[in-house]
Amino acid sequence: DSKMPLLSVPKEVAVGTAMLGVAFATGMLAGKRRALPHTRRFFGAPSGMTGKNSPLRQYILDHSLREHPILKKLRLLTADHPWGKMMVSCEQAQLMANLVKLIKAKKVIEIGVFTGYNALNMALVLPDNGRVIACDVNEDYAKIGRPLWKEAGVEHKIDLRIKPAIQTLDELWASGEAETYDFAFIDADKESYNEYYEKCLRLIKKGGIIAIDNVFWNGKVLKPRKDDLAAQSIHRLNEKLLRDARVNISMLPMGDGVTLAFKL
Numbered sequence: 511d512s513k514m515p516l517l518s519v520p521k522e523v524a525v526g527t528a529m530l531g532v533a534f535a536t537g538m539l540a541g542k543r544r545a546l547p548h549t550r551r552f553f554g555a556p557s558g559m560t561g562k563n564s565p566l567r568q569y570i571l572d573h574s575l576r577e578h579p580i581l582k583k584l585r586l587l588t589a590d591h592p593w594g595k596m597m598v599s600c601e602q603a604q605l606m607a608n609l610v611k612l613i614k615a616k617k618v619i620e621i622g623v624f625t626g627y628n629a630l631n632m633a634l635v636l637p638d639n640g641r642v643i644a645c646d647v648n649e650d651y652a653k654i655g656r657p658l659w660k661e662a663g664v665e666h667k668i669d670l671r672i673k674p675a676i677q678t679l680d681e682l683w684a685s686g687e688a689e690t691y692d693f694a695f696i697d698a699d700k701e702s703y704n705e706y707y708e709k710c711l712r713l714i715k716k717g718g719i720i721a722i723d724n725v726f727w728n729g730k731v732l733k734p735r736k737d738d739l740a741a742q743s744i745h746r747l748n749e750k751l752l753r754d755a756r757v758n759i760s761m762l763p764m765g766d767g768v769t770l771a772f773k774l
Contacts, residue, residue: 570601571600571601574601574604575600575601575604576604577600577604578631578634578662580630580658580661580662581600581603581627581630581631581634583658584625584626584627584630584654584655584658585597585600585627587625587654587658588624588625588627588654588655591625591651591654596624597624597625597627598627598628598697598723598765599764599765601764601765602723602764602765602768603627603628603631604631605764605768606628606631606632606693606695606721607631607632607634607635608635609693609719609721609770610632610635610636610692610693611635613692613693613717613718613719614692615636615640615692615693615718616636616637616639616640616641616692617640617641617643617690617691617692617693618632618636618640618641618642618643618691618692618693618694618695619642619643619645619679619682619691619693619694619695619710619713620632620642620643620644620645620694620695620697621645621675621679621694621695621696621697621698621706621710622645622646622675622695622696622697622698622723623644623645623646623651623652623655623670624646624651624652625651625652625654625655626644626651626652626654626655626656626658626659626668626670627655628695628697629642629644629655629659629668629670630655630658630659630662630664630668632693632695633659633662633664633667633668634662634664636664636667638667640667641667641668641669642667642668642669643669643671643678643682643691644668644669644670644671645671645673645675645678645679645698646670646671646672646675646698647672647673647674647675648672649670649672652670652672656670675698675702675706676702676705676706676709679706679709679710679713680709682713683709683712683713687713688712688713689712689713689714689715689716690713690715691710691713691714691715691718692714692715692718692719693714693718693719693720693721694710694713694714694718694719694720694721695720695721695723696710696720696721696722696723697723697724699740700724700727700739700740700741700743700744701739701740701743702743703722703743703744703747704743704746704747704750707720707722707747707771711756711757711771711773714773715773716773716774717772717773718772718773719770719771719772719773720757720770720771720773721768721769721770721771722747722751722768722769722770722771723765723766723767723768724744724765724766724767724768725744725747725748725761725766725767725768725769726763726766726767727740727741727744727745727766727767728766731744731745731748748761748769751769751771754771755774756773756774757771757772757773757774758771758772758774759771759772760772
C-alpha cells in the first residue's frame with residue numbers, strides 16, 4: 511500500500527477526500543435501524559493501483575473531479591461527522607450525476623441518503639421539475655445536508671421519505687408509478703439489496719438505470735463467510751445479475767465496486 515500522503519490536491523480537497531476511501535456498512539440507511547460499526551467497506555483494494563492513498567487515485571481526483579462548491583461544502587461538513595465515512599466517494603457520485611444527465615432523467619430514487627451528498631449531487635443536474643425520492647430511516651443525518659440543499663436552490667427537488675425504503679417503494683408502486691422512474695441508486699443495508707433491486711426494477715422504465723453500490727464488499731464476496739450475511743447477500747445478487755435477462759450490466763471497479771443495470 512503506497513504511503514504517499516494526499517498532498518497533490520488543494521488542502522480543502524485533501525481533507526475531504528482522505529476519508530473517502532473507507533465507508534462503514536450500515537443498517538441505519540433505509541431498511542435497518544441499527545448500524546454495524548464492526549463492519550467496514552473500503553474503496554478499492556488497499557494494495558491496488560487505485561487504493562485510497564495511491565498516486566494513481568490522486569491523479570484521478572486531480573484530473574477528473576469537478577465538484578460544485580456546495581457539494582464540496584457538504585462533503586467537508588460530512589467528513590467531520592463521526593459516521594462521515596459512510597459517504598459515497600466524490601468521483602463515484604460524479605459518475606452518477608453524469609449518468610442522470612445523460613439519460614435526461616426527471617425521476618430518481620435514492621435508497622440510503624445519509625447527509626444527502628449524493629441526493630444533492632443528482633438534484634443539481636435534474637431539471638427544475640425533476641425529483642429525487644430520497645429514502646432513509648434517520649432524519650438527523652439528513653438535517654445536516656438539508657440547509658445546503660436549500661442553499662443550492664434544489665431543496666424542492668428532493669423528496670425525503672423517512673421510513674423503511676421497502677415501504678416507500680411499495681407506496682410508489684401502489685400509487686401507479688410503475689415504470690415511470692429513470693434512475694435508482696441503491697446504497698443501504700446489504701441484506702435487503704435483492705428486495706431493493708426487484709422493487710426498483712418494477713419502478714424503473716425501460717432504458718433506465720439502477721446503480722448498486724458496494725458490490726465488492728471489500729473483497730469479501732470472493733469467499734463470503736457463513737456469518738457474514740451482508741457479503742452473502744451481495745454475492746447472491748451479483749450472481750443473479752450476471753444471468754438476469756431483464757437487464758444489461760456493467761460492474762465497475764470504482765470505489766467498493768458499483769454495478770450499473772440497464773433495464774431492457
